[in-house]
Amino acid sequence: MVRMKLVLAIVQDKDADSLAKEFIQNDVRATKLATSGGFLRAGNTTFIVGIEDDRVNEVLEIIKKSSHTREQYVSNMNMDAAGTSMLGKPVQVTVxxxxxxxxxxxxxKHF
Amino acid sequence: MVRMKLVLAIVQDKDADSLAKEFIQNDVRATKLATSGGFLRAGNTTFIVGIEDDRVNEVLEIIKKSSHTREQYVSNMNMDAAGTSMLGKPVQVTVxxxxxxxxxxxxxKHF
Amino acid sequence: MVRMKLVLAIVQDKDADSLAKEFIQNDVRATKLATSGGFLRAGNTTFIVGIEDDRVNEVLEIIKKSSHTREQYVSNMNMDAAGTSMLGKPVQVTVxxxxxxxxxxxxxKHF
Ligand code: NI
Ligand code: NI
Ligand code: NI
Known part of the structure; x- marks a missing residue:
């Protein structure tokens, strides 16, 4: 008998689509729950994955790759007094x- | 002390109502999560059931009965070149x- | 290695906000799932909490405090035949x- 594990992954909404795509490409069956936000970070999505024992590490690697913490530089559009919009100084944010x-x-069971 | 199990069931949306009704009729306490779709099959609903050890098989039978895979014949309405709608040839689909x-x-715990 | 537990709490919607606040004040990381209602009691919210082994009782106490069953007296506004609204006799309800x-x-894992 194949032993199964249940992997519960809570990721940021902005990572959910790429993670879903990775799951499909790697033949991992996942179900997405609508999560109405964590407290510290708004907008989380929860995935439930049923997976064979010996594929757990593979699934963890997929999640890590798609949703690990990383730094990004974001430039906001600003508007000066004359109404001219200009690109603001890039700011580093953690996503x-x-x-x-x-x-x-x-x-x-699978019925 | 009564040992409990947690049963997590992911079923198709179209089976969710009849499954919910079966749970009530059999005195099984269930909570329905809003699931925003699996990948391969759109529109899944997840149920969380807390149940005594010796009723797990009963719960599995209820789920199996309400949501096992089965074949259905579906006839779509088609429209011919003259704009006359006619019932198409029945097609077999798996639901x-x-x-x-x-x-x-x-x-x-129950508080 | 720290052992973790997963606490799954299904509470009434009306208790969800105060429970969420308690979790934050006690430095408990929780994720709120959108739950589309239990059967017997409408409007449930499910929280997922990942917590160290030795803090499980603390989390259970927080949940108990915020959402245990208690009696409340509710007075409905009634209207008499002349259209005068008056406060009805208080009725005891369980919340x-x-x-x-x-x-x-x-x-x-935390990525
Ligand atoms: Ni990376
Ligand atoms: Ni059948
Ligand atoms: Ni109290």
């Missing part, structure tokens, strides 16, 4: 980050 | 199907 | 109540 739980599964 | 996880529970 | 599962976690 991404995922919280992942691997849970034991006693029974797994 | 239903559930993914179910039974998880161990260390503590169960 | 609150939470269902909580503590699940074992095999791996916990």
């Amino acid at each position: 991404g980050g995922a919280t992942v739980f691997v849970l034991p599964v006693e029974e797994f | 239903g199907g559930a993914t179910v996880f039974v998880l161990p529970v260390e503590e169960f | 609150g109540g939470a269902t909580v599962f503590v699940l074992p976690v095999e791996e916990f």
